[in-house]
Amino acid sequence: MRTAIFGQGYVASILNVGLERIKKGEIGYEGIPLGDALPLKVEDIEIVTAFDVDETKVGKRLSKVVKRYWDGNINFERDYIIKEGYRDYRGQDAEIDLEEAVGKLIDEYEKKDVDIFVNLITTEHAEPFMDIKELKKAIKKNDVDRISPAQFYFYSVATYERPTAFINCIPTQLANDPAMVQLAKETKTVLFGDDGASGATPLTADLLEHLRERRRRINSICQFNIGGNTDFLSLTEPERNLAKEVTKSSIVEDILGYDVPHYIKPTGYLEPLGDKKFVSMHISYTSFNGAEDEWIINARINDSPALAGLIVDLIRLARMAIDREEYGTIYPVNAFYMKMPGPKDAKSVAKVKAFEMLNRWVNVTPEKEEVVIAERVEQN
Template sequence: MVEKIKVGLVGIGNCFSGLIQGIEYYRQNPSQQVIGIIHEKLAGYGIHDIEFVVGFDVGENKIGKTINEAIYEYPNMVTWIPKENMPKTNAKVFESPILDGVGLWVENRIKPIKSNKTDEQLAEEIKKQIKESGAEILVSYLPVGSDKVTQFWAQMCLDTGTAFVNCIPSFICSDETWGKKFAEKGIPVIGDDIKGQVGATIVHRTLARLCNDRGTKIEKTYQINVGGNTDFLNMKEQDRLVSKKISKTESVQSQLDERLDDDQIYVGPSDFIPFLGNTKLMFMRIEGRQWANIPYNMEVRLEVDDKANSAGIVIDAIRLAKIALDRGIGGPIYPASAYLMKHPPKQMTDPQAKASCEEFVSGKSN
């Protein structure tokens, strides 16, 4: 029997709520095939081998609660498992520094705690809380635009010897300086910016690659996304979107043999529509030319549950980080990052990334 993978979480929002409720769904429905992950077992680790041992948040209604209570607090929307049916845990949610983690549009919904502690005091407390919890991997579900606080948590991982899975487009794994810091400490890092299982960008880059491989010339393309949860509300603040647009755009551009000019490609979140809730809508268009310079175009509309779309990918990221820990591999985990993230340190085509990931799991590569 394999040991538990002890995981800490930063940001107890909808994404994590969908992740932990999904694990419980499969526990309560053992006859159901587990879908949305690479393999049911990775190096012997299954989804029920993951244990969430500590959480961190800025919401005054989540801090101090156990994780199983905090995931149902406003403004979270995921209720796949009724609250009374969610197993209780002793794992607590502790205070995180705010820094740049709360945007203008979401402040009234999140209601961040009015702390009397300095960031330095919180850092010392957090390092102790990570150590006492036994967490060996920290997953960041911070809001888009949280660059300073992402760097804070990356440093916490370096200071405590904890592997880091960065699910947002604040660049750590793909940043040469930060990647080197993790490599020097021998600590695994996977990032940056999680791909959805069948999300907007994975569909866009796959179709762009298909057009490229079939010999057509793409001339222009766009991808527009709308949704109704706090993620999309946060992204109404354009200043927080710089790295998000870079991440999504480069993910598509990386699949083309010939880059598009910046004014011929648009990839990014576009608006917040409250009644959509956790539903995300994507509208994509590709225009190009075929044989004899004849034009073609395609349009795609995708509708997904935004939180179900990322949960299985994070499950794989956690297990791959654990494999790296078990094998003493530190620094950016290139195969996992290329396969699971939009902005990895090394871009690959998705078939190449999957093959590389399989080799990593089997021990044939690092």
């Protein structure tokens, strides 16, 4: 599974470190939901290239960049050099030939023989295209103001002529944009998204399901995160925070069937907390005979490993989807791994329910698994 990364930041770097340590036998499959339950092995994932726009990273070796996020000793089997990506030119009067920029990216995809792509760039604000004609028009007219980096990366992957998969771990609506999903189908691309569900939001979703099943009436929900990594720092910009708020808030009405006054946001940046964010949650509800209960949950959660573990599954599921020729977006996968599961208008469901749906899609039964493995061995 030859994989490329957009955005060699905290999550990507922890993903690189974790995979390397698994291959060396130093750690187990903790934090990887499907661990060894898939026919494809974690050890067969290879990250072969990455793109970034931070001048202090571009042109540097992976091992050098990773030092910022991991202070243990680590030798990478593939110590690639970070390549220059596509920057955000919106509002900058830049004259960029978009097709040429696509071509440059594709040259690297071909050189490294990549077929799976993981988007982990900084949270951005972007308007969905909705209609594929609009997207094609923007590219043709070199309308750099209309297209965000994440949208551009997806377009480049779709244009790359071979079956591929794009895993969108950030809030930009791609799997929720009908234009992108149509493009994915037309170009034999698998598209997972949007926004990895790794932190407090999946827990809130499961708690809401628990209360719904017991017919307890929820009165208010409050959930916030404060963290000290650059992801939280970037969210101090109001537009970027808004992008996250949209993906986090959609769970309430989807799961409960009614809306409730709620405050669900990443709220702040506090540098000393580092990657281990502080999460706090308060849910108040009415129970039998009008009893008023409250839940208060506090946690410290390592942010980047939580998402990196999910990506280990997503890369393997992407390969499976390509092999099954299931192009476009795949709801049973998105429903478990994403905060805002595509396609557009698909509902968020509790993760306990989504996990069953996911397993049905994967169809992991011991007998089936043996057959799949035997077939693979035969093919090789």
